[in-house]
Amino acid sequence: MGLICIATADGRAYYSILTRLRRTGLAYRSLTPELVDNKCALILTTRGELDRIKGAAVAIEDLSEDPVIMKGQLVAKLGKEGKRELLLGIDPGLRIGVAMFYSNVKIASLTFRSTGELLGMLDSMVQNIPHSKLVVKMGNGAPKHSRLLARAIIRRVSSATIEIVDEKGTSSYRPRQRDLTRDQLAAERIAYRKGLPFVV
DSSP, rough: EEEEEEESHHHHHHHHHHHHHHHTTOEEEEEHHHHHHHTEEEEEEEEGGGGGGOOOOGGGGGGGHHHHHHHHHHHHHSOOOOOOEEEEEEEOSEEEEEEEEEEEEEEEEEESSSSSHHHHHHHHHHSSSSSSSSEEEEOOOSHHHHHHHHHHHHHOOTTOOOEEETTTTTTOOOOGGGTTTHHHHHHHHHHHHEEOOOOO
């Protein structure tokens, strides 16, 4: 993935861009607008400075305040036009583990305590991150939860492709993955397993 550069002469704007970009976990470098070079695949700046920037640029004001959505937007701008697939791995249950990927780049691993919270995130993701396809892989460890959640997602995003995945072995926990909860780790593994199409 290409390098993101921060380029602004506005000190207050620089602090805002830097703070928000750090929350996404994406790598970056800082430059003044005059020093932007071809090593920068995407330049983050302000609306007022866009006309001073040479190369692909985006104004911080046009990105989501939510770091997860903002990361998805930036990864989308850095990616190739033909590869715009949003992939969600979901481990259903009382705590819903979710792993989000965009064209094989990990965006986030999250845990939700209700279907409503998950659907709210899904709405924001679909509305704000450019994509050509949404694929949802759902674990089958809690069949009732899986079916209810799959139906809720189809009602919300009728174009979504949903697969039900055998989640056996996805919840085994390893010490080196302590930054993820068990639900999040299972969701990541579910995301890249082959499943069967969900039939409403």
